[in-house]
Amino acid sequence: MKQEDKFKQKKLLPNISLPEDLRRLGIEQLGELCSEVRDFLIQTLSQHPGHFASSLSTVELTVAMHYVFHTPEDKIVWDVGHQAYTHKLLTGRKELFDTLRQYGGLSGFPHPKESPFDAFISGHASNSISAALGISTALQIEGKTDRKVIAVIGDGALTGGLAFEGLNNISTTNNNLLVVLNDNEMAIDENVGGLSKCLLKITTGKFYNKMRWLLYTLLRKRKPKKNYKSGVLTRLTNSLKSLLSGSHTIFEGLNVRYFGPVDGHDVMGLVKVLSDLKRLDGPKVLHIKTIKGKGFSKAEENPTLWHAPGRFNPETGERLVKDDKDMPPLFQEVFGKTLVELAEENEKIVGITPAMPTGCSMNYLFEKYPLRAFDVGIAEGHAVTFSAGMSIAGLLPYCNIYSSFAQRSFDQIIHDVALQNLRMVLCLDRAGIVGEDGATHHGIFDLPYLSMIPNLIVSAPMNEWDLRNLMYLASRKDIGTLTIRYPRGRGSKKDWHNEIEEIAIGKGRMLQEGRDIAFISIGFIGNVVEEVVKELSLRGVSSAHYNLLFLKPLDEELLNQIGEKFSKVVTVEDGVIIGGMGEQVADFFLKNGYSPKVRHVGVPNCFVEHGSIAELHHKYKMDKEGILEIALECLGEMG
DSSP: HHHHEEEEETGGGGGGGGGHHHSOOHHHHHHHHHHHHHHHHHHHHHOOOOHHHHHHHHHHHHHHHHHHHHHHTTTTESSTTTTOOHIIIIIIIGGGGTTTTTSSSSSSSSOTTTTTTSSSSSSSSHHHHHHHHHHHHHHHHHTTTTTEEEEEEEEEESSSHHHHHHHHHTTSSSSEEEEEEEEEEEESSSSSHHHHHHHHHHHHHHHHHHHHHHHHHHHHHHHOHHHHHHHHHHHHHHHHHHHSSOOOHHHHHTTTTEEEEEEEEOOOHHHHHHHHHHTSSEEEEEEEEEOOTTTTTTHHHHHHTTTOOOBTTTTOOOOOOOOOOSSSBBEEEEEEEHHHHHHHHHHHHEEEEEEEEEETTTTTHHHGGGEEEEEEEEEEEHHHHHHHHHHTTTOOOOOOOOEHHHHHHHHHHIIIIGGGGEEEEEEEEEEEEOOOTOOOBBBBBHHHHHHHTTEEEEEEESSSHHHHHHHHHHHHHOEEEEEEEEEESOOOOOOOOOOOHHHHHHHTTTEOOOOSSEEEEEEETTHHHHHOOOOHHTOOOOOEEEEEEEEEEOOOOHHHHHHHSSEEEEEEEESSSSHHHHHHHHHHHHHTOOEEEEEEEOSSSSOOOOOOOOHHHTTOOHHHHHHHHHHHHHHHOOO
């Protein structure tokens, strides 16, 4: 769809490039602008996929914030950031919106390098309050007391421990931070835990909220001095709350003033509330109620499915899903269904996920054995230690965390799991380059940081059969802590439901004999090496291919065979080279007196940008053409 087609019948949005244009509108025009923005998002994201439902829920909030606050001098920090598409539209990036999440185009998340309106990088959950508090405190120290800082955090991200650490610190520092709690009762899946119930209780207390708003309205009409007004309102509402519920909200218990909840889709109401809060000193929380997927009925009905739906028909809501009947299954499906099989055999098996039951396919276990499946919210560190507690009490936890998010649980893996050498399985989903979500989501650091931790077994399946065999290995033997990392997307085996094969810990395998050059691979990228070996064979080159199912322990017997036989070796992995499989193999050769010419394929020492997996693999020479080029160079160098 051409850019000009999206602007048909739109009167306001085409004339807005920056927030200063927005502020020229009358407040009565903002509702129409929100309708135009929402339609623009629906039309664009139907053809250029991105995070859909969450972006529709924050249209009015974003318009109101940029209308009231003087951005970019005033700072907005977005938590996670996938709800910030309207923010991008209003801050000079509307004409580039067709490039969203594409290689060389706009990022799907806020990033200061992309725009001065992006105050802090986003991607992982729960960091907004801490970052915004740091910015606000710095402005106070510099004497810029007129500058405002706003943290926008969802109720899902508020379940993360880092958010609580930030809240706990707010009242101890000199700041004017405003925390906007965007409450739609959803993260990606439905929210869990006591905090969501607490917010629901606040939201559904109709009498309390009516009385509180009445007090606020009366004080606002009288227009007393701002400090007096805010103090009276706080004292009156706290007294009212104590009378009705016997307790303060969690925010006021932390000495942070709480306002709300208010309708997050009433843009004029939001402008009025934000204007009043802008004049109040000190930290405060504005609780708004929104609907994830607002304005698109299919997304409102099923926000989990429409979190990132891919292409769809914007008129009918029909998702344009590819026919996958004759394709290999997703690794995630294989994990989820295999876990149910294991749980049927072993009643001690339990599943743990930090807010990703659908994404990692643990929803199968939730459906079959709901009392043995646990969604702990956006709390990766807690997920690991919770699993450790279950393990030490005699259960067998399978804890599934996305690889890039597992970085947040590094200390817990060391201190609570490895140090005690506990029996459990840590499954790292979305390992390797994951594509359009970009630098914050690529799972490229896991092999180095896991392999350096004592007592861990580190594995990476090449296909679905390997994944099932590894999962079964851990269920049938007490082998300590097994980590299994596997990629996002489809595998390579249509007949994935194999008979389980007994595998030996720390043993690799030779997939192809050869004499001229040896490839050593680990993980799913080994399938690409298979194609390279075939291509070299057509060119008269005899290539051997060895796949290491385990990085730790290394198969030293296999590496000795390779070192003795080959003078040319190419290592191939879908993660960072530094500290990865290739460097560990090269180190083994050096220490054991072998001197082959070793070339490494993998991610260099950089953060990988966003783009399709194919585009990024091509850039870093991790596709068939790139690996072939490196192999031919290696062969040529050695003559």
